[in-house]
Amino acid sequence: GFIRGSSPHRCVWVSVLSQDPKLKGGYNAMGFSQGSQFLRAVAQRCPDPPMKNLISVGGQHQGVFGLPRCPGESSHICDWIRKMLNSGAYTDTVQKHLVQAQYWHDPLNDDLYKKHSLFLADINQERVVNETYKKNLMSLNKFVMVKFLQDTMVDPVDSEWFGFYKPGQDKELETLQESAIYTEDRLGLAEMDSAGKLVFLATDGDHLQFTREWFNDNLLPYLR
Template sequence: MDGSKMSAAVLYFLLASPLLLAAGSPVHESSNGTVPLVLWHGMGDSCCNPLSMGAIKKMIEEEIPGIYVLSLMIGKNVIEDTENGFFMDVNEQVSMVCSQLAQDPKLKGGYNAMGFSQGAQFLRAVAQRCPSPPMKTLISVGGQHQGVYGLPKCPGESSHICDMIRKALNNGAYTDMVQKHLVQAQYWHDPFNDDLYKKHSLFLADINQERVVNETYKKNLQLLDKFVMVRFLQDTVVDPVVTEWFGFLKTGQAKETETLQDSVLYKEDRLGLAAMDKAGKLVFLASEGDHLQFSREWFNSNLLPYLR
């Protein structure tokens, strides 16, 4: 895989594009002193696809000999894992993962975490809700931390699943039925209906502290040593792409965007991100290419240092 582009796009998976992203290194020391790593895949992918997360896990293990890498499976098998990325309540998924991590003796000393696309914001919820075992560094690879308003290339017009998702979101993203049974609705952020979003979003509005400030969430997130966010400069999948750096569209329209630093979340420091930024804990990285596409060389140079 050296020198070649690794396509880990969760959304591209349904188009049969190979997913070759994933892996990191956790923070509980293994027998050789490495920190364990927990991976969470994106939409349409699974924990163990040999062309995506499986390849990333293998690559990390090659680069950091002896590291313990746990690639999360949400369900009893790969099929369930993939389906749950579309249809299982995100809050239930996060609860399942918290329980799994707490019961893993190899993680009791702490771990690093790396999430791909939607898996990134799900792992952030783990950091905010479940501080034991401790997450040390969170690496978000194309994560949508202020949600999305659109599903371009999801993965394409020929996809029955994506067509169904689009219709459901357009017809009522914030109805109880859609919120509870469609994962993407739980991080759908409609700038034209901000009040509906804040009131009815079951997942994103909660972890982004948009209703009330949960001081425990805020405290737990600030326990991270580093929060690394990767943005793909040619991303045609995530809309708006600034969400990968925790930015979003300005309220009431769908053209102008604002950075994290210009947002109310930052100015009021509802998540503790302003304090983390001042402490040098936030890292903003950019990669050329489309969603979840990067070279092994780029990965080794930019992300591995946070895992060693």
């Protein structure tokens, strides 16, 4: 399956996937941009048929706290705008009707994010640990994450490798391995990492900009 962007609601694709006889034995999935975290939700919530490999191309697995081409850490205006967005991002109406709001992650108001984020806080196990989510994700053969080193769309770009701002501020970043999600192993990512199931790839270029040669050399093997 290939998804660039779609609804993140529970098992929205499950009826289509489960009824396709070609997928009965399992399938590989590739998500582009926001489609990446939505496909991860499918892996965690909808294990039938089983997802074998998940390839995230420029996905925002810890969400975003910034506007495209307007990184808050390098512009006072951008920083002010993103902080103003918080006043409405976690309202029930916005969370239910604006897809982008469902992966808005405010590190300055961690409690607000954890309480009112309908999608991201749930699949990242920020409120409670759902052992089924964890078991399903850990059943992947490989979870491949592609980061674009010159990305101007995703802020912070480290989210493409499951990194993010350290809680309580919006300047200093932490890697996945430094985060509570990993150290507390809420998703099983630490165990997957130890087992060689996590693959971190990087490529030069802006958001979703890669050559056919790079794709064939780096991603195609996980689709075979």
